[in-house]
Amino acid sequence: MTTGKDLLDLGFKSGKWFKDALAHINEHELEGAARLAYLDIVKPPAELPLLAVPAPFFENIRAESTVEQQNIDQVRQSMALLMRTPTVVTGAIMPDACPAGPVGTIPVGGVVVTRQAIHPGMHSADICCSVMLTNLGKIDPKTVLDVAQQVTHFGPGGRPPERQYPLPTALRAAFQANPFLSADKDLSLAQEHLGTQGDGNHFLYVGISAATGDTVLVTHHGSRGVGARLYTAGMKVAERFRQQLSPDTAPANAWLPADSPEGEAYWAALQLVRQWTKLNHLCLHDDIAQRLLAPVQQRFWNEHNFVFRAGDLYYHAKGATPLDPQFMPDITGPRIIPLNMAEPILIVEGDTTANNLGFAPHGAGRNLSRTRHKYSKADKTQQQWFDEETQGIDARFFFNEIDISELPSAYKNAAEVKRQIAEFKLKCVDSYLIQSRAASRWAIARKETAVFS
Numbered sequence: 001m002t003t004g005k006d007l008l009d010l011g012f013k014s015g016k017w018f019k020d021a022l023a024h025i026n027e028h029e030l031e032g033a034a035r036l037a038y039l040d041i042v043k044p045p046a047e048l049p050l051l052a053v054p055a056p057f058f059e060n061i062r063a064e065s066t067v068e069q070q071n072i073d074q075v076r077q078s079m080a081l082l083m084r085t086p087t088v089v090t091g092a093i094m095p096d097a098c099p100a101g102p103v104g105t106i107p108v109g110g111v112v113v114t115r116q117a118i119h120p121g122m123h124s125a126d127i128c129c130s131v132m133l134t135n136l137g138k139i140d141p142k143t144v145l146d147v148a149q150q151v152t153h154f155g156p157g158g159r160p161p162e163r164q165y166p167l168p169t170a171l172r173a174a175f176q177a178n179p180f181l182s183a184d185k186d187l188s189l190a191q192e193h194l195g196t197q198g199d200g201n202h203f204l205y206v207g208i209s210a211a212t213g214d215t216v217l218v219t220h221h222g223s224r225g226v227g228a229r230l231y232t233a234g235m236k237v238a239e240r241f242r243q244q245l246s247p248d249t250a251p252a253n254a255w256l257p258a259d260s261p262e263g264e265a266y267w268a269a270l271q272l273v274r275q276w277t278k279l280n281h282l283c284l285h286d287d288i289a290q291r292l293l294a295p296v297q298q299r300f301w302n303e304h305n306f307v308f309r310a311g312d313l314y315y316h317a318k319g320a321t322p323l324d325p326q327f328m329p330d331i332t333g334p335r336i337i338p339l340n341m342a343e344p345i346l347i348v349e350g351d352t353t354a355n356n357l358g359f360a361p362h363g364a365g366r367n368l369s370r371t372r373h374k375y376s377k378a379d380k381t382q383q384q385w386f387d388e389e390t391q392g393i394d395a396r397f398f399f400n401e402i403d404i405s406e407l408p409s410a411y412k413n414a415a416e417v418k419r420q421i422a423e424f425k426l427k428c429v430d431s432y433l434i435q436s437r438a439a440s441r442w443a444i445a446r447k448e449t450a451v452f453s
């Protein structure tokens with residue numbers, strides 16, 4: 001009879017696979033060459049070490065101050081470790097890059113390309129965080145903002161039953177058929193969180209197009225509880241693979257092999273969450289347009305936290321805007337890059353270049369963490385900072401609680417970010433800006449931000 005010790009003596013590394021292998025060997029009385037041939041087939045693949053030399057990545061960022069230099073140094077340190085992950089091929093960081101999580105974690109404003117591997121930690125926990133724009137034509141922006149404020153839902157949790165939007169039957173059925181999304185909790189969140197914007201720096205913004213003078217609505221939010229649960233489940237499965245395939249890889253960079261049954265199901269779940277998130281924006285935009293009796297003249301959107309596929313390469317974007325149409329099968333217009341509540345939103349198009357890998361920045365990014373930013377503002381009251389930084393705009397925090405870590409000063413200097421977008425040729429066309437044309441502006445937040453007439 002063959003025992004675990006025999007396998008160890010033969011040089012095999014112990015693991016869960018021993019149990020089944022021993023049962024098979026003893027049941028079929030395998031010995032000698034036959035036993036070795038069988039073991040060669042069923043033994044786990046050899047562990048993948050970290051790359052001896054990090055894969056190269058493109059730096060599309062330049063420091064303008066000591067704080068920014070410190071920021072970039074931390075981003076570089078993280079990228080240096082991350083780029084040694086055995087699946088990684090190349091990467092890029094954008095002008096809005098800022099560190100996020102322990103060293104080795106992809107920064108916000110980062111793009112990482114891997115071969116045949118999906119890394120949940122590289123598309124961020126807020127899967128498919130995205131921006132949608134609807135052109136409502138010539139309509140008073142403040143009226144839009146007032147109606148939008150009645151319609152939208154910020155904060156934790158979902159919409160109360162009487163204010164919920166219908167979850168399409170086909171989407172519900174697709175969730176039920178995917179092992180990552182079929183739990184009762186996934187389905188109840190898909191229903192309750194539809195038409196909600198959550199928290200953090202999510203916002204609703206109303207502005208005027210510099211090109212046409214039309215009033216536009218822009219929302220920014222992600223997949224809410226639905227995506228958060230998928231992320232947690234994906235990380236758990238990836239961790240199991242990491243322990244088997246590459247224990248040296250940092251847990252934050254664990255992956256699901258794209259061609260494994262788990263990887264295929266996760267990929268399909270990501271597409272469903274993308275569909276759900278787009279619908280999450282649409283419910284709000286349609287409801288607002290209908291209440292205003294405003295004909296929708298133009299609508300487009302893009303995600304900035306997602307994984308995109310080109311052949312066997314997986315492009316992970318955490319806070320990066322896809323420019324290349326190959327990443328956007330349902331593309332209906334240019335891309336949307338917000339900067340802060342008091343700045344115009346950039347509407348851009350651009351080509352793939354060697355250094356952008358087909359992506360643009362997704363915003364201005366932060367130089368300081370929320371806590372450090374709040375600390376740096378300790379010399380005035382929240383109200384004073386709010387009044388100072390929102391002069392000329394109608395900025396409304398949804399629960400009437402000012403969050404100074406969401407005011408314009410919390411983000412990098414917008415003019416500098418725009419200069420670096422041009423310097424690194426991260427996009428080539430400004431289709432138009434959504435911006436103020438006169439003194440009075442409105443913005444609502446927790447964030448709802450906006451506008452201009």
Ligand SMILES: Nc1nc2c(ncn2[C@@H]2O[C@H](COP(=O)(O)O)[C@@H](O)[C@H]2O)c(=O)[nH]1
Nearest residue numbers: 201203319338339340341363364365447449
């Ligand atoms: N127009 C506004 N832009 C804003 C606001 N708050 C943040 N931002 C910008 O959005 C990006 C996206 O952030 P992320 O959550 O996806 O990482 C951020 O970098 C800011 O530049 C706002 O209230 N209005």
Ligand SMILES: [Mn+2]
Nearest residue numbers: 129130220304
């Ligand atoms: Mn976002």
